Amino acid sequence: MVHLTDDDFERLLGEVFEALPDDMVRGLENVAISFEDQPIAQRPRLFGQYRGHPLTTRGVYGFGELPDRITLYKNNLEEHSADLDALRARVRITLVHEIGHYFGLDDAKLRELGWA
Secondary structure: OOOOOHHHHHHHHHHHHHHOOHHHHOOOOOEEEEEEOOOOOOOOOOOEEEEOOOOOOOOOOOOOOOOEEEEEEHHHHHHOOOOHHHHHHHHHHHHHHHHHHHOOOOHHHHHHOOOO
């Protein structure tokens, strides 16, 4: 298990996001990406979660719409990572997985693509 301060985790998340290919993030707009600890009693245990309306099901966004949200669960990611490299890889996979949901991909398709 690896543990980072919130500042270090935020920096790692930013680095991972910035390293994603342009074609993966080009259409990403009005999406807030954040992290928090998932409450211990909450089930199922998740690495991340997308909350919003995927592009494939939404109409036209109007002025003042609240952003969709991608939340990474720091405590769960750290708990399942043996070292910093493993954490970085798990953050990348989770971030890409949740971005995939934004673009309308379901878990079956994400598994097929290797991002679940």
